[in-house]
Amino acid sequence: xxxxxxxxxxxxxxxxxxxxxxxxxxxxxxxxxxxxxxxxxxxxxxxxxxxxxxxxxxxxxxxxxxxxxxxxxxxxxxxxxxxxxxxxxxxxxxxxxxxxxxxxxxxxxxxxxxxxxxxxxxxxxxxxxxxxxxxxxxxxxxxxxxxxxxxxxxxxxxxxxxxxxxxxxxxxxxxxxxxxxxxxxxxxxxxxxxxxxxxxxxxxxxxxxxxxxxxxxxxxxxxxxxxxxxxxxxxxxxxxxxxxxxxxxxxxxxxxxxxxxxxxxxxxxxxxxxxxxxxxxxxxxxxxxxxxxxxxxxxxxxxxxxxxxxxxxxxxxxxxxxxxxxxxxxxxxxxxxxxxxxxxxxxxxxxxxxxxxxxxxxxxxxxxxxxxxxxxxxxxxxxxxxxxxxxxxxxxxxxxxxxxxxxxxxxxxxxxxxxxxxxxxxxxxxxxxxxxxxxxxxxxxxxxxxxxxxxxxxxxxxxxxxxxxxxxxxxxxxxxxxxxxxxxxxxxxxxxxxxxxxxxxxxxxxxxxxxxxxxxxxxxxxxxxxxxxxxxxxxxxxxxxxxxxxx
Numbered sequence: 066x067x068x069x070x071x072x073x074x075x076x077x078x079x080x081x082x083x084x085x086x087x088x089x090x091x092x093x094x095x096x097x098x099x100x101x102x103x104x105x106x107x108x109x110x111x112x113x114x115x116x117x118x119x120x121x122x123x124x125x126x127x128x129x130x131x132x133x134x135x136x137x138x139x140x141x142x143x144x145x146x147x148x149x150x151x152x153x154x155x156x157x158x159x160x161x162x163x164x165x166x167x168x169x170x171x172x173x174x175x176x177x178x179x180x181x182x183x184x185x186x187x188x189x190x191x192x193x194x195x196x197x198x199x200x201x202x203x204x205x206x207x208x209x210x211x212x213x214x215x216x217x218x219x220x221x222x223x224x225x226x227x228x229x230x231x232x233x234x235x236x237x238x239x240x241x242x243x244x245x246x247x248x249x250x251x252x253x254x255x256x257x258x259x260x261x262x263x264x265x266x267x268x269x270x271x272x273x274x275x276x277x278x279x280x281x282x283x284x285x286x287x288x289x290x291x292x293x294x295x296x297x298x299x300x301x302x303x304x305x306x307x308x309x310x311x312x313x314x315x316x317x318x319x320x321x322x323x324x325x326x327x328x329x330x331x332x333x334x335x336x337x338x339x340x341x342x343x344x345x346x347x348x349x350x351x352x353x354x355x356x357x358x359x360x361x362x363x364x365x366x367x368x369x370x371x372x373x374x375x376x377x378x379x380x381x382x383x384x385x386x387x388x389x390x391x392x393x394x395x396x397x398x399x400x401x402x403x404x405x406x407x408x409x410x411x412x413x414x415x416x417x418x419x420x421x422x423x424x425x426x427x428x429x430x431x432x433x434x435x436x437x438x439x440x441x442x443x444x445x446x447x448x449x450x451x452x453x454x455x456x457x458x459x460x461x462x463x464x465x466x467x468x469x470x471x472x473x474x475x476x477x478x479x480x481x482x483x484x485x486x487x488x489x490x491x492x493x494x495x496x497x498x499x500x501x502x503x504x505x506x507x508x509x510x511x512x513x514x515x516x517x518x519x520x521x522x523x524x525x526x527x528x529x530x531x532x533x534x535x536x537x538x539x540x541x542x543x544x545x546x547x548x549x550x551x552x553x554x555x556x557x558x559x560x561x562x563x564x565x566x567x568x569x570x571x572x573x574x575x576x577x578x579x580x581x582x583x584x585x586x587x588x589x590x591x592x593x594x595x596x597x598x599x600x601x602x603x604x605x606x607x608x609x610x611x612x613x614x615x616x
Contacts, residue, residue: 098123487503529596543581
């Protein structure tokens with residue numbers, strides 16, 4: 066038996082439908098109409114089919130036995146059926162709301178368009194009926210011509226219903242309205258399901274993003290390093306978006322070059338090559354974004370002018386697209402870039418652009434918090450004027466030196482330095498001038514000592530120099546310390562410039578107290594008092610002196 070759902074109804078009459086109709090028909094579940102159409106066939110004896118504009122049957126009842134076993138099973142009569150299908154479809158394609166066709170096989174068909182959202186998406190066909198009593202002689206003759214079993218054929222013809230022609234429009238209108246309502250309900254349900262699915266996906270993505278933010282905030286609160294935080298962030302983003310390879314580059318303090326921050330999925334040779342990349346137009350996506358402060362989307366690295374100097378590098382790393390977003394703080398200052406790489410040329414969607422911006426903001430949060438933490442640390446441990454360790458950090462360094470000296474059996478030396486004639490600077494020229502003098506003195510002392518030694522500002526015009534592990538015995542240790550103290554006194558006594566326009570010259574001398582210590586000393590506070598006492602002893606000898614502490 067011929068299955069109407071797989072039959073080639075009218076695919077020969079014209080080209081396929083326009084995309085709008087095809088798209089709309091594709092999102093409707095017409096299967097619910099099959100049952101309705103079958104019930105109508107059982108009640109009225111009339112076969113029904115809903116046919117897409119491309120000839121595909123979307124829903125159908127069973128067919129009349131006359132068609133299934135005879136007309137559609139024979140090549141000659143089948144061609145007559147196709148003529149009917151083609152004529153009806155053609156009439157509807159020309160804008161008719163109702164089409165009737167009397168098939169050369171002797172049966173009648175009619176059709177009406179199905180309109181959804183004001184778009185013609187399919188045709189409703191009803192057929193295989195008579196408008197009047199059939200001429201038995203015609204069907205007997207047709208049976209002989211086509212080689213049908215006359216008795217069986219006439220029996221099948223007798224099952225075909227008779228429908229008054231004036232009732233056909235109302236009948237078609239009823240079926241079309243039912244089909245339209247069921248189709249619209251199905252379409253609404255499909256759209257609802259898609260909406261729920263889309264909302265669910267958005268909620269899931271947002272939940273993942275919030276979890277990522279919470280993870281980053283947790284790491285920040287735990288005091289994790291910026292590099293650890295950025296690596297964690299990038300790895301989590303790549304888990305959410307496996308097609309992406311992400312990179313965070315940090316702008317250096319001078320604002321001239323980008324330094325490697327985090328890019329765990331990019332090759333080491335690539336990360337090493339871009340570490341130190343100068344910012345500017347044409348310096349890849351990230352260098353350009355950092356320079357302009359605007360996003361730079363490069364769909365195809367191989368053809369884009371910004372990437373031509375780096376093609377050998379990108380080919381080795383299998384990189385074909387790069388989207389870069391500048392990382393900015395609340396004041397609009399560029400802190401670095403957040404970059405996304407792909408292995409194939411591509412453009413970001415609107416949603417992806419939004420996510421890039423969100424991830425850039427998250428990176429800014431981590432960087433800004435890290436910078437704030439560093440600033441707080443500096444305020445807590447460093448002198449704001451000179452940048453030298455303050456009293457708190459000096460005491461920690463001194464305690465560490467005591468422990469280290471005990472372990473290595475080496476001697477250390479601490480110097481307590483006080484400027485002899487600093488007060489006149491503030492009195493004559495003001496405190497800003499005094500700050501200039503203190504900054505110059507701090508830098509001069511720093512230039513004399515080793516990098517391993519500590520120079521700090523104890524307060525006011527007092528400085529501390531801590532010489533770490535100078536020698537393993539007292540005599541050479543003192544000799545070395547004396548040499549350093551002489552150099553410090555000499556560099557301090559050189560003329561100091563005050564002011565920027567028409568600068569004035571001022572000279573300061575220094576009184577230096579020295580104390581020798583090893584791991585046998587009891588406490589840092591005791592050493593500070595001893596060094597301070599030695600410094601006052603130097604002042605009492607006429608200033609511009611150096612004096613060792615004597616118990």
